[in-house]
Amino acid sequence: MAPVxxxxxxxxxxxxxxxxxxxxxxxxxxxxxYRRHDSRTMQALSMxxxxxxxxxxxxxxxxxxxxxxxxxxxxxxxxxxxVTRLFQFFGVLLIAYSLHSRG
Amino acid sequence: xxxxxxxxxxxxxxxDEYAREILAATSIKPMSAQELADECxxxxxxxxxxxxxxxxxxxxxxxxxxxxxxxxxxxxxxxxSEVSIELDTGSFEAAVTRTDESFPGERxxxxxxxxxxxWEDL
Numbered sequence: 001m002a003p004v005x006x007x008x009x010x011x012x013x014x015x016x017x018x019x020x021x022x023x024x025x026x027x028x029x030x031x032x033x034y035r036r037h038d039s040r041t042m043q044a045l046s047m048x049x050x051x052x053x054x055x056x057x058x059x060x061x062x063x064x065x066x067x068x069x070x071x072x073x074x075x076x077x078x079x080x081x082x083v084t085r086l087f088q089f090f091g092v093l094l095i096a097y098s099l100h101s102r103g
Numbered sequence: 104x105x106x107x108x109x110x111x112x113x114x115x116x117x118x119d120e121y122a123r124e125i126l127a128a129t130s131i132k133p134m135s136a137q138e139l140a141d142e143c144x145x146x147x148x149x150x151x152x153x154x155x156x157x158x159x160x161x162x163x164x165x166x167x168x169x170x171x172x173x174x175x176x177x178x179x180x181x182x183x184s185e186v187s188i189e190l191d192t193g194s195f196e197a198a199v200t201r202t203d204e205s206f207p208g209e210r211x212x213x214x215x216x217x218x219x220x221x222w223e224d225l
Contacts, residue, residue: 029214029215029218030215030218030219030222031215032213032214032215033215033216033218033219033222034219035191035196036189036196036198036213036215036216036219037198037216037219039219039223041219041222041223042218042219042222042223045222098222099225
């Protein structure tokens, strides 16, 4: 019987992974919409979704693994969080931009 | 190398001369099955068969007209506006443009097309 904290850790990872997969799926459909119609709006939306989900999560996930295994010093924790947040912010910016772009 | 099975079916129905005549006629004004049979010179069973297939692909819309004598009959309107086929890196992508949808992308069979219309219409 694993300790509760470990189980919760796994649930957190699974949820984050699930969000990434679903977000990537939506991003992929947006990307197809862009390819099929050559639509800049959909291009911005798909990039925004990828940054917000796949990219941000991957950086956070890989970063936390490296930190935990000791490949990265703890002084890198803050910069990693900063980069993750930057991608998330850039992602929502792109989505907002796509709402108002035409063509 | 797979392609959307709907594309084959779409090309199949559009290659049918009767189906195209029905679409052409109903793109001018809504018509009943009887009117189509007269106009396009085909039997009513032929009309009904084509109408059913066209409806299945969302290329034709059925509206029910109510007569005063309490019986109804259906008229059909073409909803197809444009078909474009794109060949890109190993696969065909068909995009069907339809007219007057009650919400954007409603009749699109492809998620990406529906998504684009919904999103761009916000």
